[in-house]
Amino acid sequence: MAPPNPPLVPRRDEVIRRHRSSGGRLAAVLPIHYSRAVFRAHRMLPVEVWGPPGIDTSPGDAHLQSYTCGIVRSSLAFVLSGGLDVADIIVVPHGCDSLQGLGSVLLDFAKPRQPVATLYVPRGPRSASVVFLAEELRALSRRLSEISGIEPTLDELRQAIAREESADRALADLLDARPHLPFADADFYRVARAREYLPAEDFEPLARAMLAERVAAKRPGIPVVLSGLVPEPMNFLGAVADAGGVIVGDDLACLGRRRYAPGRSDDPWKHLAESLLDAPPDSTRGSSTADRLAWIEKLATDSGAKAVVFYLVKFCEPELFYLPQLRQGLEERGLKSVVIETDIAESLSHQAVTRLEALLESVS
Numbered sequence: 001m002a003p004p005n006p007p008l009v010p011r012r013d014e015v016i017r018r019h020r021s022s023g024g025r026l027a028a029v030l031p032i033h034y035s036r037a038v039f040r041a042h043r044m045l046p047v048e049v050w051g052p053p054g055i056d057t058s059p060g061d062a063h064l065q066s067y068t069c070g071i072v073r074s075s076l077a078f079v080l081s082g083g084l085d086v087a088d089i090i091v092v093p094h095g096c097d098s099l100q101g102l103g104s105v106l107l108d109f110a111k112p113r114q115p116v117a118t119l120y121v122p123r124g125p126r127s128a129s130v131v132f133l134a135e136e137l138r139a140l141s142r143r144l145s146e147i148s149g150i151e152p153t154l155d156e157l158r159q160a161i162a163r164e165e166s167a168d169r170a171l172a173d174l175l176d177a178r179p180h181l182p183f184a185d186a187d188f189y190r191v192a193r194a195r196e197y198l199p200a201e202d203f204e205p206l207a208r209a210m211l212a213e214r215v216a217a218k219r220p221g222i223p224v225v226l227s228g229l230v231p232e233p234m235n236f237l238g239a240v241a242d243a244g245g246v247i248v249g250d251d252l253a254c255l256g257r258r259r260y261a262p263g264r265s266d267d268p269w270k271h272l273a274e275s276l277l278d279a280p281p282d283s284t285r286g287s288s289t290a291d292r293l294a295w296i297e298k299l300a301t302d303s304g305a306k307a308v309v310f311y312l313v314k315f316c317e318p319e320l321f322y323l324p325q326l327r328q329g330l331e332e333r334g335l336k337s338v339v340i341e342t343d344i345a346e347s348l349s350h351q352a353v354t355r356l357e358a359l360l361e362s363v364s
């Protein structure tokens with residue numbers, strides 16, 4: 001039987017245009033962790049910037065070291081070439097040293113036309129982290145007020161949180177159901193990644209429409225977990241399918257590691273901080289290798305994956321630090337893995353495809 005058609009996903013530029021024409025403001029947000037609800041309480045739409053891939057990075061190269069990752073290089077080039085002019089503010093969470101550096105470049109040197117704000121998400125599980133992050137989110141909200149002219153009440157913030165948590169639940173359901181959803185990986189990721197720019201209330205129906213097509217049988221193919229930052233260039237997903245693989249578990253920073261569960265506190269700021277800090281283990285939040293290993297192993301066990309593909313952005317230090325121990329630990333648990341590094345500004349190399357094929361052949 002032919003697979004069902006995936007739900008139609010509105011294009012990012014259409015969503016931005018629609019939001020703009022209804023008088024809404026826009027925030028361009030860099031990776032990785034932040035609270036969407038804070039922006040929505042200001043009637044601002046957060047639209048994420050993961051590069052974008054495939055652009056000429058030379059406009060920003062003079063400000064960055066040559067070993068800076070493609071996400072930061074592309075983002076800076078995009079800002080400098082006017083690609084984010086539509087945004088009212090640029091927000092740079094301190095996801096890693098490179099993003100922190102980008103924040104400094106934008107604040108002090110390459111100054112874009114719109115204000116720039118940063119957000120520090122604490123690393124590691126410390127008792128002070130929730131209080132600290134709650135205060136960071138409050139400070140961000142005060143900064144947004146200068147642009148939006150809105151000071152959200154706690155009730156308005158709680159309503160925004162409820163909308164986002166409902167969409168987060170839909171995303172988590174999608175990720176859990178992945179082995180049983182009869183859609184090509186490229187279609188699945190197009191819908192799931194629409195969370196990066198669609199309002200929560202528009203994303204949730206798309207996710208639920210996809211979930212309605214769930215079938216009892218698992219998707220045919222060699223099941224793998226995909227780990228890393230972001231599936232760019234997206235034709236990598238086609239390469240997995242061509243090699244006979246199916247992605248059944250997701251440990252990507254843009255998706256599976258942002259599977260946010262609701263916070264516990266009644267205070268909405270602490271509630272938001274708990275939600276971000278309790279997300280699945282992530283290199284950019286300084287999670288331990290043991291926690292990351294246990295999480296990836298669980299993903300593989302729950303989904304029936306036979307191998308793990310680490311799909312990395314070239315020069316991504318936070319990810320590279322973990323790899324030797326992670327791969328050894330997975331091997332000891334009977335899970336083979338491969339590391340494929342790409343530059344999001346370039347197309348997928350033949351060498352990358354060959355490595356992927358070799359892994360899938362070895363576990364088929």
Ligand code: SF4
Pocket residue numbers: 031069070071072095096097098099229284313315316317318319
């Ligand atoms: S790809 Fe890695 S180094 Fe680059 S911004 Fe993301 S986490 Fe930081």
